[in-house]
Amino acid sequence: EAGVTQSPTHLIKTRGQQATLRCSPISGHTSVYWYQQALGLGLQFLLWYDEGEERNRGNFPPRFSGRQFPNYSSELNVNALELEDSALYLCASSLVVVGSGANVLTFGAGSRLTVL
Amino acid sequence: GQNIDQPTEMTATEGAIVQINCTYQTSGFNGLFWYQQHAGEAPTFLSYNVLDGLEEKGRFSSFLSRSKGYSYLLLKELQMKDSASYLCAVNTGFQKLVFGTGTRLLVSP
Numbered sequence A: 001e002a003g004v005t006q007s008p009t010h011l012i013k014t015r016g017q018q019a020t021l022r023c024s025p026i027s028g029h030t031s032v033y034w035y036q037q038a039l040g041l042g043l044q045f046l047l048w049y050d051e052g053e054e055r056n057r058g059n060f061p062p063r064f065s066g067r068q069f070p071n072y073s074s075e076l077n078v079n080a081l082e083l084e085d086s087a088l089y090l091c092a093s094s095l096v097v098v099g100s101g102a103n104v105l106t107f108g109a110g111s112r113l114t115v116l
Numbered sequence B: 001g002q003n004i005d006q007p008t009e010m011t012a013t014e015g016a017i018v019q020i021n022c023t024y025q026t027s028g029f030n031g032l033f034w035y036q037q038h039a040g041e042a043p044t045f046l047s048y049n050v051l052d053g054l055e056e057k058g059r060f061s062s063f064l065s066r067s068k069g070y071s072y073l074l075l076k077e078l079q080m081k082d083s084a085s086y087l088c089a090v091n092t093g094f095q096k097l098v099f100g101t102g103t104r105l106l107v108s109p
Helices: none
Strands: A005-007 A010-013 A019-024 A031-037 A044-050 A053-057 A064-068 A074-078 A087-094 A111-115 B003-005 B009-013 B018-025 B032-037 B044-049 B053-057 B060-065 B070-075 B084-091 B097-099 B103-108
Touching: A005 A087, A010 A019, A019 A087, A019 A111, A031 A074, A044 A064, A044 A074, A044 B097, A053 A064, A074 A087, B003 B084, B009 B018, B018 B032, B018 B084, B018 B103, B032 B060, B032 B070, B044 B053, B044 B060, B044 B070, B070 B084
Parallel strands: A010 A111, B009 B103
Antiparallel strands: A005 A019, A019 A074, A031 A044, A031 A087, A044 A053, A064 A074, A087 A111, B003 B018, B018 B070, B032 B044, B032 B084, B053 B060, B060 B070, B084 B097, B084 B103
């Protein structure tokens, strides 16, 4: 079974540009999550999508946005890039079980974004 | 606010037992996760505790005390491949995980 796949593996942009990161969840998983892992910091929650809808959002500015497609894959867009956006962006997927307290996330290996 | 504390780094010897502690203060609590992350790789799920007590899974065990805001991950019979970062994370609701900065464990021969 294929795991969570992310592309690109590495991306280099300059300040002010836009970055688009992509994620394909495990087959059968309907939820996709995005996390930012900056150097020296813990993973920071960005977004949760389920069935094409944004369900929850972390404390990030609106220039961080995304969407989930009908095939459950997802895209994260970061506009007006700033130097501090340089980080590893991790995507995860899970099943959503009604009544479940918490979902177990399966992570991808991440996309490393460098902003110069 | 949300605060998850865990030691930055620990060292241990192959075959030994190591305990990685995690304390948390969060606005909500819907369970605590431990993930393992090898350098350059994806975090992988180790354990989940939502009720107080010990959960055992092979060489790995995880303990939770909700009243103390405390958890630990116990690794027995350490192997070289256990050298990795161990991430403590609290589900604070609506599937949001708040992570600590991780504990880097170095296992030496």
